[in-house]
Amino acid sequence: xxxxxxxxxxxxxxxVLRIATPLIFGTLGALLCERAGxxxxxxxxxxxxxxxxGWLTVFSGGGLWTGLLVAALxxxxxxxxxxxxxxPLGLSQHVTxxxxxxxxxALSYYIFRLVxxxxxxxPTIEAFRPxxxxxxxxxxxxxxxxxxxxxxxxxxxxxxxxxxxxxxRTPLGLAIRMTGENPHSAEAQGVNPLVVRTACVMAGSALxxxxxxxxxxxxxxxxxxxxxxxxxxxxxxxxVFASWRPGWALFGAVLFATFDAYQxxxxxxLENTVPYQLFLxxxxxxxxVALAFMARKARVPQALMRPYRRGER
Amino acid sequence: MRIEQRTHRPRALFLLAPVLAVLAAxxxxxxxxALTGASVLDAYGHILAGALGTRLAITETLTRATPxxxxxxxxxxxxxxxxxxxxxxxxxxxxxxxVAAVGAELTxxxxxxxxxxxxxVVGALGGMVLMVTALGLRLRFNVDEVVTTLLLNFVxxxxxxxxxxGPFKDPMAFGWPQSVPVAxxxxxxxxxxxxRLHVGLVIAIALAVxxxxxxARTVFGMRSKAAGFNAPAAAFAGVPLGRTLMMVACxxxxxxxxxxxxxxxxxxxxxxxDLSPGFGYSGIVIAMLANLNPIGVVxxxxxxxxxxxxxDGMSRAVGIPSYIADVTVALSLLxxxxxxxxxxxxxxx
Numbered sequence: 001x002x003x004x005x006x007x008x009x010x011x012x013x014x015x016v017l018r019i020a021t022p023l024i025f026g027t028l029g030a031l032l033c034e035r036a037g038x039x040x041x042x043x044x045x046x047x048x049x050x051x052x053x054g055w056l057t058v059f060s061g062g063g064l065w066t067g068l069l070v071a072a073l074x075x076x077x078x079x080x081x082x083x084x085x086x087x088p089l090g091l092s093q094h095v096t097x098x099x100x101x102x103x104x105x106a107l108s109y110y111i112f113r114l115v116x117x118x119x120x121x122x123p124t125i126e127a128f129r130p131x132x133x134x135x136x137x138x139x140x141x142x143x144x145x146x147x148x149x150x151x152x153x154x155x156x157x158x159x160x161x162x163x164x165x166x167x168x169r170t171p172l173g174l175a176i177r178m179t180g181e182n183p184h185s186a187e188a189q190g191v192n193p194l195v196v197r198t199a200c201v202m203a204g205s206a207l208x209x210x211x212x213x214x215x216x217x218x219x220x221x222x223x224x225x226x227x228x229x230x231x232x233x234x235x236x237x238x239x240v241f242a243s244w245r246p247g248w249a250l251f252g253a254v255l256f257a258t259f260d261a262y263q264x265x266x267x268x269x270l271e272n273t274v275p276y277q278l279f280l281x282x283x284x285x286x287x288x289v290a291l292a293f294m295a296r297k298a299r300v301p302q303a304l305m306r307p308y309r310r311g312e313r
Numbered sequence: 314m315r316i317e318q319r320t321h322r323p324r325a326l327f328l329l330a331p332v333l334a335v336l337a338a339x340x341x342x343x344x345x346x347a348l349t350g351a352s353v354l355d356a357y358g359h360i361l362a363g364a365l366g367t368r369l370a371i372t373e374t375l376t377r378a379t380p381x382x383x384x385x386x387x388x389x390x391x392x393x394x395x396x397x398x399x400x401x402x403x404x405x406x407x408x409x410x411x412v413a414a415v416g417a418e419l420t421x422x423x424x425x426x427x428x429x430x431x432x433x434v435v436g437a438l439g440g441m442v443l444m445v446t447a448l449g450l451r452l453r454f455n456v457d458e459v460v461t462t463l464l465l466n467f468v469x470x471x472x473x474x475x476x477x478x479g480p481f482k483d484p485m486a487f488g489w490p491q492s493v494p495v496a497x498x499x500x501x502x503x504x505x506x507x508x509r510l511h512v513g514l515v516i517a518i519a520l521a522v523x524x525x526x527x528x529a530r531t532v533f534g535m536r537s538k539a540a541g542f543n544a545p546a547a548a549f550a551g552v553p554l555g556r557t558l559m560m561v562a563c564x565x566x567x568x569x570x571x572x573x574x575x576x577x578x579x580x581x582x583x584x585x586x587d588l589s590p591g592f593g594y595s596g597i598v599i600a601m602l603a604n605l606n607p608i609g610v611v612x613x614x615x616x617x618x619x620x621x622x623x624x625d626g627m628s629r630a631v632g633i634p635s636y637i638a639d640v641t642v643a644l645s646l647l648x649x650x651x652x653x654x655x656x657x658x659x660x661x662x
Contacts, residue, residue: 113634
């Protein structure tokens, strides 16, 4: 019975939005890259770097929004690196992405250790404060759920709508989707697939950087190595689950976050009768099960992971 | 300016590529060291001295290279068939915990000559199970193995954590979560007195040679290569794709599991969740640096081990974070990809 009561608590839904936010940023970022035909497995490392550099910017005196911006710019730079190797050179997107992840994560830890020596406990920053929304806060249940949410969460929700609109309602979105489906016909329409892909990977990676920065600047208030904990890989799975549609990406991220928040509360409700690791495993296993259900039905962009070279089929 | 395929690929280019890639990676890392104001040559000098300066250092480097050779081989055999096994880390841990489960009591009564091979096989089987699961999901449900193997890494480590805090917990470890040590008769014999270097290195190198022969001289080797180059064409030519991939998955997962087994039996004796400082992930870099050549994997693993072991000593002496080794190794993957590109293509104006 207790297990069901958790679902009715505002605390759960408060946590759901908080857990979903970095996933929304990351999933939208990965989705944008893949819609243009480039798999970006650099996501895990880019999120780590975003988390570190966002924290570092604020720690060394910058503002919170400056921190997010720096995280986005650094994400875009890693995106540029990924795009440079995979788009004009057409290198393996799998291996390059993993290389970016290993490089970005190692670089984050390296810079972090330069600033914070090994012995010190991780220094904290003043994180984003909850936004007060006048009228909505009055509504009984909803008011409590959104009482602790910070501005980046609303930014993430707005981005879902923007991404959906751009991809499906604008000529730019058509160009992006065409590049991901068939770059040759995109080229015939006067769209340069190399430019579209590079730009999408940079923009998508910037979103991944912001998703990582949310972890250190809102969800927590300090950086520690391995804090991203596979969230990037979850995002890659969510893109498949969402069948490359932004609205479904939001649904997937919230569903996953609900699952994650629920297991955390169930864990304390059941008090040590079940090993806690089983609960921690559950989200990863849930992602795999969700993939097994959705992967067959998902409509993959036809040119995903196919490098485009002029005059080559 | 356009990119054009090379019609002739000199053999020297293939040998030169990893050398240039490593030098480029070292140069970029050198820039990162220089940014802190430290002397780059001094730092690299300390890395070399720390990894190869003394007899003890050399044996430590080779001890570190041993699991890296095995995880490198695991990635190399899988990638050759375009099977993206990124789960070396998880398979390593499952191999390790399988050995801990069996090694503490079941094989305690056996003579070493029997206990060690049994435990090594058990470890390999552990890794195999995890990889075959991921491939099964791909073949049955069309789920990309990249994502499943990556996610299973986290599941595997949590599983190990659960086991060493639960049924396999060592009651003599003062409450630390670690498994009951394997029996003495099952520890791998030392190669050199007063060092940690163990027989695992010989096993790893022998396997590298065996896999080279397997790939170059057998039907399976040709089939796995064909499946990687062009799966539809291979299927058309009569290659049983599913069965070939399954064998590749067993081999790849088995090698990663064996790495875990060897690390437990040769170095630690018991399992903790920090048994691997990313051996599985480094294996991917090593496989690529070797251009998926099993013999090259041995050399690439020694390079990575030199960086990791050397950086620890350098960090203490110069004060540069030892993460610089991870940066260099990761960078060498990216530079190697570019170098490999130029062995196949050239830029024409």
